[in-house]
Amino acid sequence: MTLNELKAIQLAELFSALSDASRVRIISTLIEKEMNVSDLAEKTQMSESAVSHQLRGLRQMRLIRGRKSGRQVFYSLDDDHVKKLYNMGLDHIKHG
């Protein structure tokens, strides 16, 4: 059966969330361990503002979630799907 339009859009949105190198680096970092915004910024070589903007999109797609602790927010992957998608992608670019 063919995909209906709503699902096609939702799928596209999901993959869009991983379609930018900055976001891929953020996800890659969060796979190792949870991290706050400024450390993420340093690790990914982006400004804190740019990271924050991207985190917002990733949050909206439910790929990551934030845990507030004092004035810091620690981000981590929302569930295991994300890691699986990421690893399968890595697999493709290595063996594809």
Place this chain on the structure above:
Amino acid sequence: MTLNELKAIQLAELFSALSDASRVRIISTLIEKEMNVSDLAEKTQMSESAVSHQLRGLRQMRLIRGRKSGRQVFYSLDDDHVKKLYNMGLDHIKHG
């Protein structure tokens, strides 16, 4: 270990290939069976030119390949990774 920049870009490019609803519908159609350009255009409700442009990108990312037969070109998924990525994405939007 953190992802190097080249791999981050390659991963982002891979996911970009699936980050548009038109392309998702094309992939979804090709999962069922190989298909030529004009049938794809009809099935996905796009112009043949638009389909052709998108097929080019998908080809370049090695997600699909074309088999020429007379003046038609039949497209199919390049390998099993694509189907897996697609299904894992579907899984995420259903249960995420």
Place this chain on the structure above:
DNA sequence: GTAATATATGAATACTTGTTCATATATTCA
């Protein structure tokens, strides 16, 4: 209360991308 710090957000700009339209190439058939 004020100052300092961490994160978030709005607006503007620059960049990227998808589609359309016109045209080109390739193949088949007469």
Place this chain on the structure above:
DNA sequence: TGAATATATGAACAAGTATTCATATATTAC
């Protein structure tokens, strides 16, 4: 050969997106 068909491609425009900069909110320490 020429006409018809299938696909591909270049240019142009519209729409979407990522980053920067300035500013806002929230929390902690004093």
